[in-house]
Amino acid sequence: MSDVTSITAVNSGGYPAPAGLTADPVVFAPRAGELCVLLVPRREPPYEGTWALPGGFMNPQEEPEETAQRKLTEKTGIGSLYLEQLATYGSPRRDPRGWIPSVAYLALTHAAVLRENETEARWFAVDELPALAFDHPRIIADGIDRLRGKLWYSNIAVTLLPERFTLAEARRLYEAISGVRYEVSNFRRTLEQSEIVRSTEEVQQGPTGRPARLYEFVEGSPSWSTRRSRIPGTLRE
Amino acid sequence: MSDVTSITAVNSGGYPAPAGLTADPVVFAPRAGELCVLLVPRREPPYEGTWALPGGFMNPQEEPEETAQRKLTEKTGIGSLYLEQLATYGSPRRDPRGWIPSVAYLALTHAAVLRENETEARWFAVDELPALAFDHPRIIADGIDRLRGKLWYSNIAVTLLPERFTLAEARRLYEAISGVRYEVSNFRRTLEQSEIVRSTEEVQQGPTGRPARLYEFVEGSPSWSTRRSRIPGTLRE
């Protein structure tokens, strides 16, 4: 980090301004039963040779969410995703180039949307992360917490499943994201009474064993918060 | 808004930079059974004559949370509070002066910490808000949602109570914040099994009626997230 160019900015009122603002998408995908996060290699200082979130500088006329989406597409080729604002990281020392806060966004998608032969971006299992740039370890950790915390209070996981899916597929998906294992019977009960999936009449035959019933996603858009929270002992009146 | 001076900034790399960054504390307090938010009058454009959150511009060497705390003290005289990051509002058109994103922070305190004869800041009931500046209506609405959503998953409300308090006092506090009424018996049960309060042997006599048992806060620091969320049907192994 010896050859880092520092950047400063001053506004038209003569006061110091941020040298820039960045937006960082934190994109997760389950792959081979493990939760992975999307990273790109850094080819120049600072933090040359490490991996980083696929974010970048905001343009003046952009919403931060638009920047996150644009940078994601530019750096990884991945198209439009549902983004939820995660948090803002604004420590003045987080970027050695200068005062550059970052607004982080959270997304969940399929690992297959990444064309690995057309981009340098790669998926990394969250428990085997490479050396990372900036405060990205912290941002990713916060993203994992938020994703897992909302898993059962949203329908975003189900939207990753194919149009028709079995409960075993759904369970493996939830297990990959949460990092815990679920009991089959209780998993089914909970998912069914969530009313975000519906069972169909069709079944799917595997290589062996009893055929599995197929389920489908109940129409509705992907949302990071479906169920409302519980409140103790409310009076009706 | 005719005489608003617009601000721009350019960084040392020649690229446009934000004209500034602001931090806005959204401070709530229960007062007379109602949830109130802290606002200050705007004495100059833009939005002269309206009310606003007591925030302001960040200095280059500050953490955004420090800015929120500093501006709160400068503009209202209120001392150190526990702040939780709420969200960042970065629409390029949110401030008529230019590109000025804001990081909002959430806090809950006693209405009495405001010395109304030493400051222009005032409490406003959240359902009787005056004309507000910028996108502050949206920020306040998001703050209310977050505060109410976390009420039963944190111990911040209890920290507002005196050292010794009755369950009726606690219940009135929770009702003021949440805007709903609770059934006495169930309220007690829920609060007791939360393990953030403990009953003492003492009682307190009111002007009439049976004396109320006094409770105390179980040591521990104020925290916006105490209880961990439930996960369906996890296997142990």
Added chain:
DNA sequence: TAAATAGTGTCTTTAAGACATTATCGC
């Protein structure tokens, strides 16, 4: 029929909602 996978039944525990009842004070 064995191995593999899918699905069901049900007992228990915990938390929450509803509401009736009892307790203790001042007057």
Added chain:
DNA sequence: GCGATAATGTCTTAAAGACACTATTTA
């Protein structure tokens, strides 16, 4: 005793955890 406030008891419902059991396929 009466009004007021505080506290308790308990029946019911809903959700979740545990775990045994049944069902349907291929080889």
